Amino acid sequence: MSTNIYIVDDDESVCRSLKILLMTFGFEVKTFNSAQSFFENENVDLPGCLLLDIHMPGMDGWQAQKKNIDSGSKHPVIFISAEKKENALQRALNAGAVGYLQKPIHGQDLVSLINSTLKK
Amino acid sequence: MKNNKTVHKQKKIKKQRIKDFTRSSLEKKISRQSAELKNKKGQLKEGADREKSAEEQIYIQTKAMEFTLDAIFIIDAIKPDFPIIYVNPSFLRITGYSKKDVLGKGYFLLNGFDVNLSNPEEIKKNLLQGKSFHGEILKYKRNGEKYWTLLRIAPVRDNEGVITHYVGIKTDTTLMKQRESEINLQREELLHVTRVGKLAEFVSSLAHEISQPLAAILSYAEAIQRLFKGREPQLQEIIQNIINDDVRASEVIQRLRELLKKNKPAFKLLNINDLIKDTTALMLAHVISKNKIINFELDSKLPVILGDRVQLQQVLLNLISNSLEAMGERPESRDLLIKSFLMNTKTIMVQVKDSGCGIPPENIKKLFSHFFTSKPDGLGMGLSISRSIVEAHGGHLEAENNVDCGSTFSFSLPVAIKENI
Numbered sequence: 001m002s003t004n005i006y007i008v009d010d011d012e013s014v015c016r017s018l019k020i021l022l023m024t025f026g027f028e029v030k031t032f033n034s035a036q037s038f039f040e041n042e043n044v045d046l047p048g049c050l051l052l053d054i055h056m057p058g059m060d061g062w063q064a065q066k067k068n069i070d071s072g073s074k075h076p077v078i079f080i081s082a083e084k085k086e087n088a089l090q091r092a093l094n095a096g097a098v099g100y101l102q103k104p105i106h107g108q109d110l111v112s113l114i115n116s117t118l119k120k
Numbered sequence: 121m122k123n124n125k126t127v128h129k130q131k132k133i134k135k136q137r138i139k140d141f142t143r144s145s146l147e148k149k150i151s152r153q154s155a156e157l158k159n160k161k162g163q164l165k166e167g168a169d170r171e172k173s174a175e176e177q178i179y180i181q182t183k184a185m186e187f188t189l190d191a192i193f194i195i196d197a198i199k200p201d202f203p204i205i206y207v208n209p210s211f212l213r214i215t216g217y218s219k220k221d222v223l224g225k226g227y228f229l230l231n232g233f234d235v236n237l238s239n240p241e242e243i244k245k246n247l248l249q250g251k252s253f254h255g256e257i258l259k260y261k262r263n264g265e266k267y268w269t270l271l272r273i274a275p276v277r278d279n280e281g282v283i284t285h286y287v288g289i290k291t292d293t294t295l296m297k298q299r300e301s302e303i304n305l306q307r308e309e310l311l312h313v314t315r316v317g318k319l320a321e322f323v324s325s326l327a328h329e330i331s332q333p334l335a336a337i338l339s340y341a342e343a344i345q346r347l348f349k350g351r352e353p354q355l356q357e358i359i360q361n362i363i364n365d366d367v368r369a370s371e372v373i374q375r376l377r378e379l380l381k382k383n384k385p386a387f388k389l390l391n392i393n394d395l396i397k398d399t400t401a402l403m404l405a406h407v408i409s410k411n412k413i414i415n416f417e418l419d420s421k422l423p424v425i426l427g428d429r430v431q432l433q434q435v436l437l438n439l440i441s442n443s444l445e446a447m448g449e450r451p452e453s454r455d456l457l458i459k460s461f462l463m464n465t466k467t468i469m470v471q472v473k474d475s476g477c478g479i480p481p482e483n484i485k486k487l488f489s490h491f492f493t494s495k496p497d498g499l500g501m502g503l504s505i506s507r508s509i510v511e512a513h514g515g516h517l518e519a520e521n522n523v524d525c526g527s528t529f530s531f532s533l534p535v536a537i538k539e540n541i
Binding site for chain 2: 011013014016017018020021023024025055082083084103104105106107108
């Protein structure tokens with residue numbers, strides 16, 4: 001059974017392109033344009049990895065991660081953001097995520113991180 | 121004998137009469153003369169008094185001219201070369217010349233070398249036509265130092281109306297000018313910072329918008345690369361080039377964003393009322409020229425805040441200039457009110473309340489978003505930058521329409537806490 005990846009990013013192109021790329025690696029990918037629509041979806045309970053954009057209107061990535069943890073979800077989270085922040089990785093780890101990748105993301109980097117996370 | 125006696129007696133009487141007459145007329149004369157004398161004496165005394173008071177008056181006027189802080193000079197208008205015949209000590213002090221340098225010298229000759237611009241010609245024209253002159257001009261002291269002076273020259277006429285002299289007064293306005301230009305400079309600097317800030321914000325949001333499709337392009341290209349793995353070497357090469365260029369473009373954008381982030385705010389302890397006063401001082405000339413009035417209701421007992429002076433000035437400047445624009449040319453909206461007060465022990469509130477046209481309800485929500493503007497030449501950055509500045513200070517910026525007319529922009533700022541100082 002293929003691994004599920006959930007992508008939450010307000011930019012449609014980013015969602016679509018990452019989905020196609022990850023599919024070439026054999027992942028099952030679902031995309032959401034807002035954190036709200038992700039939490040409202042009932043088919044996200046399957047094990048898998050959550051890719052969270054940070055800058056989103058409404059609920060941002062940090063808030064979404066808090067809600068994700070509060071809901072007792074077991075999805076490991078990888079933050080993705082176009083902005084380079086000095087302590088972003090540390091902040092991401094502190095927020096309970098497994099990593100932080102800056103856009104543009106190389107597919108290989110992302111997949112390596114996903115695989116190492118899911119192996120644990 | 122009897123006759124003789126009578127004649128003698130008569131003679132005696134006559135003599136006496138003459139004597140009497142002479143006496144009385146003499147007395148009369150004397151008393152008249154003494155009265156005359158008295159009168160003359162009175163006249164003399166009066167004249168002397170009059171003379172004395174005229175002398176006193178001249179004395180006081182001369183002294184006043186010598187002690188006044190304005191420079192005074194008098195030109196002889198009868199002589200063809202208009203020589204200067206009097207200068208007071210302030211004239212010498214302000215111009216740096218000595219009496220010897222100026223007395224007897226033609227006014228226009230003297231002016232010829234110490235005035236720039238076209239003023240001398242204008243002054244000359246006015247004086248030759250018997251008119252007065254009024255103007256603020258830049259002049260040079262004897263040592264070459266520049267000074268600004270407000271010069272007024274008026275003709276002095278005799279009883280027949282003939283111009284005999286010109287009297288000139290100069291007020292040194294250098295200090296006022298300096299203050300004015302300092303204010304202008306500060307305003308220019310602030311506007312520059314505001315423009316740079318706007319540009320930075322603009323580029324930053326532009327960079328964000330561009331980096332998203334660049335990220336997408338990379339993912340698409342990598343997907344194709346994988347789909348054609350081991351096949352189509354020419355295609356692979358092209359795709360690799362797309363990837364390389366995409367990464368290069370992303371790096372440029374990233375560098376740009378980092379460059380913009382270097383303008384880190386400098387937080388210091390500030391008194392918000394001082395900041396309000398300083399900022400409005402920069403706008404004052406503009407406010408007056410628009411025929412508006414700024415009123416203040418500042419709580420003088422406010423605690424200090426921790427903030428970036430220039431950034432907060434930018435916010436105030438932005439709010440005030442927006443308010444002025446909202447009030448436009450309408451004479452019925454003149455008043456702008458700036459308030460500061462303590463909302464609670466931890467928060468200071470600043471309000472800018474105008475009596476302008478108010479904000480259309482449909483625009484209130486969009487006011488603070490990037491690129492939203494109701495002005496034909498606006499960028500739509502001012503309020504969004506102002507909000508992000510206030511938020512970076514830990515406060516909030518909000519807008520609402522007033523009950524009567526106009527709108528109020530309010531921002532809160534946290535009171536400086538000891539641990540952060």
